[in-house]
Amino acid sequence: xxxxxxxxxxxxxxxxxxxxxxxxxxxxxxxxxxxxxxxxxxxxxxxxxxxxxxxxxxxxxxxxxxxxxxxxxxxxxxxxxxxxxxxxxxxxxxxxxxxxxxxxxxxxxxxxxxxxxxxxxxxxxxxxxxxxxxxxxxxxxxxxxxxxxxxxxxxxxxxxxxxxxxxxxxxxxx
Amino acid sequence: xxxxxxxxxxxxxxxxxxxxxxxxxxxxxxxxxxxxxxxxxxxxxxxxxxxxxxxxxxxxxxxxxxxxxxxxxxxxxxxxxxxxxxxxxxxxxxxxxxxxxxxxxxxxxxxxxxxxxxxxxxxxxxxxxxxxxxxxxxxxxxxxxxxxxxxxxxxxxxxxxxxxxxxxxxxxxx
Numbered sequence: 481x482x483x484x485x486x487x488x489x490x491x492x493x494x495x496x497x498x499x500x501x502x503x504x505x506x507x508x509x510x511x512x513x514x515x516x517x518x519x520x521x522x523x524x525x526x527x528x529x530x531x532x533x534x535x536x537x538x539x540x541x542x543x544x545x546x547x548x549x550x551x552x553x554x555x556x557x558x559x560x561x562x563x564x565x566x567x568x569x570x571x572x573x574x575x576x577x578x579x580x581x582x583x584x585x586x587x588x589x590x591x592x593x594x595x596x597x598x599x600x601x602x603x604x605x606x607x608x609x610x611x612x613x614x615x616x617x618x619x620x621x622x623x624x625x626x627x628x629x630x631x632x633x634x635x636x637x638x639x640x641x642x643x644x645x646x647x648x649x650x651x652x653x654x
Numbered sequence: 655x656x657x658x659x660x661x662x663x664x665x666x667x668x669x670x671x672x673x674x675x676x677x678x679x680x681x682x683x684x685x686x687x688x689x690x691x692x693x694x695x696x697x698x699x700x701x702x703x704x705x706x707x708x709x710x711x712x713x714x715x716x717x718x719x720x721x722x723x724x725x726x727x728x729x730x731x732x733x734x735x736x737x738x739x740x741x742x743x744x745x746x747x748x749x750x751x752x753x754x755x756x757x758x759x760x761x762x763x764x765x766x767x768x769x770x771x772x773x774x775x776x777x778x779x780x781x782x783x784x785x786x787x788x789x790x791x792x793x794x795x796x797x798x799x800x801x802x803x804x805x806x807x808x809x810x811x812x813x814x815x816x817x818x819x820x821x822x823x824x825x826x827x828x
Contacts, residue, residue, distance in 0.1 A: 481683045491684070491808075494675055501671045502801075506664065509655045514746060578731040607818040614817030621816060625825045626678075628802040634665075635798035637655040637812035643788030644781040651799045654828055 483617045485593060491642035493585055496625045503570060503632070511570055513637050517579050523628045526562025526573040529626060533580035535560075537619040538587055540566060552603040635654035655764060657791045659767060667759055669797045670752035672699060676804070685744055687811050696804045700747040701735025703800060707754035709734075709794040712761055718786050720777035726777040 482626055503522055514521040520528065548584050565573060598613040632651055639652055646652050677685055677696055688695040694702065716726050739747060741825050772787040806825055813826055 481687070481817075483812065483815045487681055487684070490680065497675045498672055501668055501675055504701055507658045507661055510661070510665070510708060513655070546707055549801065552767045569701075592772045604818070609823065610817045610819070613815060614819060617815035618819045621809045621812050621819075621823065621826075627805040628809065628825055631801040631805070635795045635802065638657065638791045638795050641655075641657045641791035643784045643792075644778070645784070645788060645792045645795075647781065649799055651828075654825075 483598065484593065485588075485598075485616070488616055489585055491620050492581065492623060495529070495627070496574065496581050497604075498576050498627060499577070499630075502617065505571075506576060512635055513633065515633055515636060520629065520633070520634060523565065523570055523573070524561055525626050525630050526540060526570065526577055527565035527568075528558070529623070530573060530577050531560045531564060533584055534620075537615070540602060540615055541588070541612060544600050545597075547602070549603045549609060550588045552605045555605045560578045574584065576615050578636060585633065595641065607638050655826065657772065657787050659772075659790070662767060662790055662794045663759055663763060664734045665794050666755065666797060668709045669703070670748065670755050672801060673703075673751070673804075679745075683711075684808055685809065687807065689807055689810060692751070694803065694807070696807060697739065697744055697747070698735055699800050699804050700740035700744065701742075702732070702749055704747060704751050704754060705731065705738060705753065706796065707758055708732045708791075709811070712758045712795050714776060714789055715762070715786060718789065721776070723775050723783060726779045767769075769788050 499601075506544070511522045514524065535554070536556055537606070543551075543553055590602060598611065598616070600612045601609050602615070604610050632654060635649070636652055642649075659817045677700070688698065697759070707726070710730055717725075719729055742750075763784070772785065774786045775783050776786070776789070778784050806828060810826055813820060816823075
């Protein structure tokens with residue numbers, strides 16, 4: 481499929497709702513467990529998504545429009561949420577994410593986009609040249625893969641309870 | 655984590671809501687695309703979950719309680735939804751799934767469970783002996799892994815639009 485701003489916006493605006501439906505008020509074991517050292521729990525993922533709203537997607541979109549490839553993007557801190565989520569509840573994080581996402585989508589939709597704008601380029605500090613089309617598509621994919629991660633992490637918490645059934649669940653070994 | 659009937663019920667009852675918020679009214683490309691031959695689209699998954707409500711989880715729970723290991727479960731048809739979903743819209747399937755899940759959870763919660771009931775055993779036609787605890791835990795994991803699958807399948811539809819970014823998304827190669 482080809483990137484489409486309207487469709488991308490539709491998917492991006494659903495993520496806070498889906499996270500809310502999936503996670504709010506679940507017992508702690510379901511939201512704080514992860515897949516091992518240096519992996520994310522559902523709680524970590526929501527903090528990570530918040531950090532992306534603050535420092536990545538729309539920030540880098542504006543960077544491309546204003547600076548092009550003259551200056552690389554600021555590197556993204558994949559573990560910033562360990563600091564930023566400290567002392568907060570999941571409910572607080574879900575609310576914060578919803579608000580930030582809404583503000584970012586409002587900005588995105590308020591711009592007068594022309595097709596050629598999505599071919600404008602920026603400089604990723606590791607990956608090199610990327611287009612705005614690449615960046616905005618990655619925003620969508622980043623949401624979806626983190627939803628996949630959250631549900632996989634949750635599924636793994638019952639692995640020991642399945643008896644012989646893990647043989648049928650390829651995903652439990654990812 | 656250990657199987658807990660109340661917690662399992664909480665997760666199971668959220669799945670129809672999550673699917674509704676994630677998928678309803680999305681453009682066809684997002685709900686009908688899959689990962690290649692003999693793989694499921696999001697539309698297929700919803701049909702597959704419906705078939706499970708009708709023929710698997712609660713049906714096999716009753717089978718264990720009534721027949722124990724004397725007769726193996728009926729085999730499960732992983733591709734039944736191709737027939738059963740034919741001609742239906744996603745909206746119809748989401749409604750059907752919601753209703754069936756609700757009825758099955760009502761039955762589950764209406765039983766007077768004792769801890770030892772979950773150790774009762776049945777005979778899976780391929781996996782052999784399984785406990786009710788295994789079966790009910792697998793019901794939860796089955797939901798979660800299919801949510802992981804749906805979001806992964808959706809993410810893959812933008813893979814060609816990401817430029818160099820797939821290098822950062824291990825999940826796109828699952």
